[in-house]
Amino acid sequence: MSFPDTLTTFDADDFEQLTVVRDPESGIRSAVAIHDTTMGPSLGGVRMRAYPSLDDAVRDAMALARAMTYKSALAGLELGGGKSVIDAEPTPANKAAFLPVYARHVASLGGRYVPGADMGTDASDMEVLAKDVPVVSSRRDPSPFTARGVLRAIGATLERAGHDGLAGRRVAVQGLGKVGSSLAGMLRAAGAEVLVADVDDDRVRAARDTAGAVAVPVGEILAADVDVLCPCAAGGVLTPVVLDALRARAIVPGANNPLADPALAVTLAGRGVDYVPDFVANAGGVIVCEAEVLGGGPGLDDEIAGKIRAIGATAVRILDDADRRGTDTVTVAHELARARLAARAAARPAFPALV
Ligand SMILES: NC(=O)c1ccc[n+]([C@@H]2O[C@H](COP(=O)([O-])OP(=O)(O)OC[C@H]3O[C@@H](n4cnc5c(N)ncnc54)[C@H](O)[C@@H]3O)[C@@H](O)[C@H]2O)c1
Structure with missing residues (x-):
């Protein structure tokens, strides 16, 4: 198996978990960044967009996940901070090909990350994820x-x-x-x-x-x-x-x-x-x-x-x-x-x- 992208070293010392999936069969490249679960399971949106490189996608997920930790802590919520990205244009064809694979990626994390809607995804995509992921958010527009x-x-x-x-x-x-x-x-x-x-x-x-x-x-x-x-x-x-x-x-x-x-x-x-x-x-x-x-x-x-x-x-x-x-x-x-x-x-x- 060969991967076209290499991942560089990230400054991820404050992160609990970072998983990257590259599946040659579907072509998906996704990342889930779990920054901190001190307050509860990490929750944050699924951003779907074509990034210049996989590095950029991972970096975006990490920056957004960190901000979610701060956001939830300051709002007094029982939630930690996480975020995920699917590195592709949010077209119907890409969603049909990638969302089921991405759902299995999230399900493999055992409930430590709860996805929601973000740029490129909406409530209908959360319904697709809900077939494989036990808990999803944003099923109504926040x-x-x-x-x-x-x-x-x-x-x-x-x-x-x-x-x-x-x-x-x-x-x-x-x-x-x-x-x-x-x-x-x-x-x-x-x-x-x-x-x-x-x-x-x-x-x-x-x-x-x-x-x-x-x-x-x-x-x-x-x-x-x-x-x-x-x-x-x-x-x-x-x-x-x-x-x-x-x-x-x-x-x-x-x-x-x-x-x-x-x-x-x-x-x-x-x-x-x-x-x-x-x-x-x-x-x-x-x-x-x-x-x-x-x-x-x-x-x-x-x-x-x-x-x-x-x-x-x-x-x-x-x-x-x-x-x-x-x-x-x-x-x-x-x-x-x-x-x-x-x-x-x-x-x-x-x-x-x-x-
Ligand atoms: N939707 C939420 O509940 C939520 C929660 C937290 C943060 N945010 C953030 O708030 C922002 C807006 O979210 P949204 O859900 O309304 O997104 P949206 O895609 O519905 O709206 C964005 C709007 O900005 C316009 N726009 C883009 N570039 C512009 C420019 N240069 N000048 C003027 N308008 C421009 C677009 O045409 C669009 O109408 C995003 O940064 C999002 O990450 C949204």
């Missing part, structure tokens, strides 16, 4: 809950800055997909003035017609003169060039990993911009996934609502701590998550699994 969490973080950030809620505040939303379109509607309902941009004109029209949003050219949204900027499209959009032109007073992302380089959080702190880390603001989706896979009694909806409300309080705590210590919010959020993991580690058996 995006409206993600948007609700981002809304809480925006409201709390504005109140902390001395504003009386969202009414009359200006908020820019980049990307009107599942999260951004929900968020734009919620912001308008709360009385905010909402500026939007998307590369898809139909989505912009829909936001203008149904949510009363104001359309802004795609190239201008990140530099809009607003109280809060919400990147809700791809990751990596906040580059040094974008930050030079930034006029927003705060950034509250729906998108994962919006900073092109995590060190840019220091730049934002230096400029006095309130930056709520993405893995704090966009945790609403994983909160509802926890409820989906761990279940609960009649009070479950209240529990979900409480955890989503708590996103606002966590955002304020992190902004306050960063100000007090003269550091950036990503550093503070990572430290807080690590402290929670350390406190739990002593009291929890290694390798919890859902079977």
Whole structure:
């Protein structure tokens, strides 16, 4: 058997488990990265996209898995962090060929990783996986809950800055997909003035017609003169060039990993911009996934609502701590998550699994 790709050495010291499958018969190349299961079974989406190389695919899975550990720990969930990738375009033909093989890859992990929808996959793909994988998440779309969490973080950030809620505040939303379109509607309902941009004109029209949003050219949204900027499209959009032109007073992302380089959080702190880390603001989706896979009694909806409300309080705590210590919010959020993991580690058996 010969493999066309070689894997280089990864900086994986903090990872519990990394499995890569290359099956010559189907042609699949998939990776599952389990970062940390201190808090519970690792949960994270299945990203399906064609990567430049297998190395890039594995690296993406690892970075996203690590962020899931922090996200779930900061949201107070009984979940660890994991993520997986299938290195292929998300076409119907590729899904038909690869998802059953990928399902067996996940099933071989014995419940230590719970897959969910991510870029390139959706609820219908989770139904395919469910034939072989005992526990899957995202069988209902978590995006409206993600948007609700981002809304809480925006409201709390504005109140902390001395504003009386969202009414009359200006908020820019980049990307009107599942999260951004929900968020734009919620912001308008709360009385905010909402500026939007998307590369898809139909989505912009829909936001203008149904949510009363104001359309802004795609190239201008990140530099809009607003109280809060919400990147809700791809990751990596906040580059040094974008930050030079930034006029927003705060950034509250729906998108994962919006900073092109995590060190840019220091730049934002230096400029006095309130930056709520993405893995704090966009945790609403994983909160509802926890409820989906761990279940609960009649009070479950209240529990979900409480955890989503708590996103606002966590955002304020992190902004306050960063100000007090003269550091950036990503550093503070990572430290807080690590402290929670350390406190739990002593009291929890290694390798919890859902079977
Ligand atoms: N869906 C969730 O529950 C969830 C949870 C956590 C994080 N996220 C993150 O939030 C982001 C959005 O997720 P989604 O589910 O809404 O995705 P989506 O694919 O439904 O929407 C993305 C939108 O961004 C638009 N877009 C792409 N490039 C753009 C650009 N340069 N300028 C303006 N618009 C652009 C697309 O046309 C699309 O409408 C992603 O980064 C995702 O990883 C989503």
